[in-house]
Amino acid sequence: MSDPVVMLQGVTKRYAGHTAVQGLSLNVAQGAVYGLLGPNGAGKTTTMRMIMNIIAPDEGTVRVLGEPSSSRKLSPQVGYLPEERGLYPKMKVLDVLVFLAETKGIARRAARQRAAEWLDRLGLADWGLKKVNDLSKGMQQKVQFISTVLHGPALLILDEPFAGLDPVNSQVIKDTVLDLARKGATVLFSTHIMEHAEKLCDSICIIARGEKVVDGALAEVKRKHGGRQHIIVAVERGSESLDRVWADRSLVGKAGNYGQYAEVELADGADPQKLLTAVLAAGARISKFEVAEATLNQIFIDLVGPEAAHPTAQEGPAHA
């Protein structure tokens, strides 16, 4: 295989008072769809900004497409969707897209044509001559996504690309990203929503508090850290009667109880059938009972800790 498209080695970034990223190393292989995962405030955005050379690391090296990322000559090959979205609010959609493509070195005429094609593709064909301000937030986000991919970059760096999108548009963007990846683009994106990562990524890196927790191919991570069998139970009603079942240590090793939905890790040697019997005996009405491999979400919580996954929940001692 060729050299990694993005390579970080021992990268550290400190801000006054705290360390945003600590000794982070990672490699994004050519053609990968790579998820940078972590709870809010883990250092994802800082890492992406260092890859884009918007901020400089205090220590370590960043290489992009084999070059030190400080050279702007790479910029035509990279598409960057920052976490803070923004376009010129008073410009026409088409003009903004053409301008941003021109800053990447695309000729005006070609940029205009491609912008029109992309607007059409994402269902915004009628909006090209409207002002950015007149678009809904979701539409603006799609326009911003177009500006990221318009110049046909070999590397896409997407910071929280699905934040703020409704499920339909979220799916449109997911499909587009996967299509670009199939055509050979390397994609590095960040998210704190594991369902997105699970569906899109072939490789991941989980970071928390600025440090790497685990990285590698998704299947590998799952195999190593997936642990015991997982059961997903969806409850139609009577979920309160199940607390006793979840507390039964002969059946259940660990339970994530979300009310209408529970993710259960079986105890050693326990039989899923016995759990099903116990759940039914407790009097709950079940709409789904699935024996599954560990979800990325579960692995994430196991590795990072529940307090990191729900940083706003409570500050008290963590309960496993």
Next chain:
Amino acid sequence: MHRLWVVIRREFITKVNNKWFVIATVLGPLLMGVAIFLPAYLLTKSAGVRTVAVVDASSGGVGRQIADALDAAPMINSRYVQADLAAMKDLADSLAAEVGRKAVNGFLLITDETFTDGRAEYRGSNVSSQTDMAMLQRYVEQAVLTERLQRVGVNPRLVSEARIPVALKTINIRGGKTTDQSGQAAFILAYVMWFVLYVALIVYGQLVAGAVVEEKSSRIIEVLVSSLRPFQLLAGKVIGVGAVGLFQLVLWAVMAKVLIDKQAFFLHLFGIQLPGGQAFGLPSVPLATVAILLLYFVLGFFLYASMFAAIGAMSSSEADVRQAQQPVVMLIVIPALLAFGALNDPEGSIALILTLVPFSSPIAMPIRWSVSAVPGGQLALSVGLLLVTMLAVTWVAARIYRVGILMYGKRPGLRELVRWIGTR
């Protein structure tokens, strides 16, 4: 280079293709036109024919003289009223009522004292008009003078011949050479240049700060810096806005020229007649003066615009900018006011200092140049100092800009700014 051009073009097009630009560009000359034509209009309107009653209680012919002189004067009619001192008070009251009815504009009270001591009294509704009163005073004076001379036996024809007014024509001398510029034209030119430079530096400078903070507050800046070098962005902003400014100034200059050249047509359009057929002329501007004006405008604009850009970069919102730019605005206002004062003594040492100091020279030098001869050495030194300062300020501004555009929240203090400038 092409990318810099892309940034400049976007800046120029979005600024020019904007309803506020169109409004300001059209409204500018409109106000200019109003400023030129309104006085003329008001003059013809209010300067309709005045009727002045001359109440003559004198024993000699002074009252009659004055009435005749007023009748002979353009735009004034007189009504001669013979009276004696005793009846004068009643007469004055009834005339005051007539002024109230606007039958007459006012009345002169002439007694023997007018002839002997030069005392007369005027009561009227137009006493606040400087021109009316000056005119009245002149005619009364002349009439009294004529009457006095005639009494001592001077031929009336000689008297009228002796009354030729003197018109003082002023010609500007520059560097020992007599120009074809009149003193008034030189002053008007200097004043117009002062005004244009002063306003342009402040208005377009603030436009730069606004353009920079706009990219910050709309958060597009992060995308931009990922494809462009900060200096390209900064230079694009400054040059783009500068081009907008020059474009607007040229448009205005053209409009002003058309307006003034064709003023007879426009005045006719609005049914206004110029008093005395007096045309408002454009002072002729020597080519060298235009060149100096442009050179100092460009250098001065870069000097201030880069400061404004740094201000924009360290602010997070429009409101923030308005507050933070005050010191830079003062840095234009104060030298500009000083430079205006130096017009009175363009060869003095204050004028010399102001034309050398880089923060006042962009305004002071062009106006000093336009009214007096500036030695070549001083000009070279002034341009050199301004150029070096401009480059240094731009360098510092670019360093602040580079760090500032990605910083949000509280504006940095002086210590933090110094740290920004030092960041590699």
